[in-house]
Amino acid sequence: MSKVRAIVxxxxxxxxxxxxxxxxxxxxxxxxxxxxxxxxxxxxASLDGYQFLCCPGGFLDGDDLGSAxxxxxxxxxxxxxxxxxxxxxxxxxxxxxxxxxxxxxxQLMIKLGLLPALDNQLGVPQATLTWNNSSRFEDRxxxxxxxxxxxxxxxxxxxxxxxxxxxxxxQIVAPEETMIAVRERHQGPLAYINPETGEATETxxxxxxGTRFGIAALSDTTGRLFxxxxxxxxxxxxxxxxxxxxxxxxxxxxGLQIFKNAVNYIRENM
Numbered sequence: 001m002s003k004v005r006a007i008v009x010x011x012x013x014x015x016x017x018x019x020x021x022x023x024x025x026x027x028x029x030x031x032x033x034x035x036x037x038x039x040x041x042x043x044x045a046s047l048d049g050y051q052f053l054c055c056p057g058g059f060l061d062g063d064d065l066g067s068a069x070x071x072x073x074x075x076x077x078x079x080x081x082x083x084x085x086x087x088x089x090x091x092x093x094x095x096x097x098x099x100x101x102x103x104x105x106x107q108l109m110i111k112l113g114l115l116p117a118l119d120n121q122l123g124v125p126q127a128t129l130t131w132n133n134s135s136r137f138e139d140r141x142x143x144x145x146x147x148x149x150x151x152x153x154x155x156x157x158x159x160x161x162x163x164x165x166x167x168x169x170x171q172i173v174a175p176e177e178t179m180i181a182v183r184e185r186h187q188g189p190l191a192y193i194n195p196e197t198g199e200a201t202e203t204x205x206x207x208x209x210g211t212r213f214g215i216a217a218l219s220d221t222t223g224r225l226f227x228x229x230x231x232x233x234x235x236x237x238x239x240x241x242x243x244x245x246x247x248x249x250x251x252x253x254x255g256l257q258i259f260k261n262a263v264n265y266i267r268e269n270m
Contacts, residue, residue, distance in 0.1 A: 004029045004266045006052040009105070011036040012071065015058035016233060020102065023233040024054065027259030028267075037071075040088070045078035047092045051249050051266045053161040055105025057166075057231055067129060067169045068107040075112065086112055090122060097268055098224045098262055100154065103167055106227030110172070110218070115227050118178065127174035127218075133210030141242065142208060142230060143195040144216055151223035152189035153265045154167040154258050160193070161254035162241070170209035170229040172218070179212045190217035190228055220230035224265075232258045 006024040010017040017034050024032045029052065039045040047053060060071040075085040082089075089112070093099060106129075109115045113125040132138055142165055146158040152180035174182075182188050191200040191214040192207040198212035201207050207214050209229070217228035232255030238244045240253050 005031045005050045007050040008054045010034045012061045013059035016056040019233040020056040023259045025167045030202040041085045053099045057103030073110040081143040091233045101227035109227045115218040138208040140164045144190045145193045148188035150186040151218035152224045155189045165230045173212045188215035
């Protein structure tokens with residue numbers, strides 16, 4: 001069995017790195033390191049030796065230009081030893097590594113072209129994110145359903161779960177044919193649903209941003225690259241849930257299974 005090492009990015013406004021690192025550790029990772037984004041970009045830290053890269057939620061400097069836009073430009077064009085951070089991440093992926101982006105980290109992955117990577121076009125932007133249809137920041141809990149036909153390793157064995165969202169730019173937008181391809185190829189592993197019907201929805205506030213087909217997450221064709229707008233690291237224990245005193249909830253928060261799935265995959269396959 002492989003020793004699981006996870007690396008969690010920090011700095012430049014990211015503010016969920018500690019919760020994300022704790023989720024990785026609670027999920028079974030043997031070693032979890034929080035690394036400053038620009039130490040990685042400057043070559044003072046490396047992805048070598050890690051199987052799991054986490055891009056947490058929060059903010060990134062320059063988000064007023066569009067979430068993760070300024071950081072995307074920097075990461076594409078800041079080079080160390082002739083290689084940008086994007087190329088370092090792509091090298092990590094080519095070696096079989098996992099990458100997970102949450103909220104702002106998801107926005108970064110999309111704008112770097114790591115998702116949805118249709119037809120294996122890694123690094124080619126095929127979608128973006130824009131303002132929620134409500135034109136406001138949304139801070140609420142949502143109900144999600146996993147697509148059992150998806151290859152995404154992070155959502156294996158999950159049916160439905162509740163998680164919080166907290167974002168202003170969470171609407172995934174792309175040409176209609178791209179959104180249809182994502183749905184038909186099962187690269188939208190989680191969807192916002194109406195909890196009463198179990199059906200994916202575009203209706204506010206059940207879908208907090210209005211993304212087409214209710215898509216709340218994206219994965220690549222391998223299932224090893226994964227990004228989502230809701231925050232799984234914010235629901236690791238039943239006391240994280242707003243109704244924990246009124247409902248008989250399991251001790252383990254629903255978000256933890258996503259991290260457990262990643263760790264188990266690494267142990268069994270890497």
